[in-house]
Amino acid sequence: AQSVTQLGSHVSVSEGALVLLRCNYSSSVPPYLFWYVQYPNQGLQLLLKYTTGATLVKGINGFEAEFKKSETSFHLTKPSAHMSDAAEYFCAVRETGANNLFFGTGTRLTVIP
């Protein structure tokens, strides 16, 4: 069965510090991988996605994620946190040929001034 694990429901970083949000998945074959961001009382906005090709994916707002097949991971990083990055982040996977996304439980990022 498909599952997505996001380690750490809450992550706090100082403004300007590195952001690292972890995501691991379980799948028999490498799925498509996504990171979404959700601001309070809003829907989800796509940050980046991996389908095929280069394993390091760059997204919006300076975020990037690296697909590591050997570790079944797709961790999200940003070199320098900004106050506006404070939000809920969701990792999601979609198996090849499937329609829907499976979401992780989310990680709330707090940025400390």
Add this chain to the structure above:
Amino acid sequence: GAVVSQHPSWVICKSGTSVKIECRSLDFQATTMFWYRQFPKQSLMLMATSNEGSKATYEQGVEKDKFLINHASLTLSTLTVTSAHPEDSSFYICSARAIHQMSGETQYFGPGTRLLVL
């Protein structure tokens, strides 16, 4: 980027009434749309997959007679919560699947509809 809208953004209704939520893909056609439900501080749970011109596919545990889905056109899907009760209060989010020639499939999400049933 592709835009998905939802209407209304929030609604308060009395117990026993029905509420309709619209989901529109504004600048692309979507043969497939999805309806999710999100409880406070929790992840999104897929309720159903809506296919244009056919019946929706519901996830296990979701009552199809309670949550009526209609996908009458390539840009519009509606979710009707029938005979709403306080336990139906939640944040409902739709998404629409876009197929890009270069980058493949992507789901774009609406801004969500917050439903409060009194």
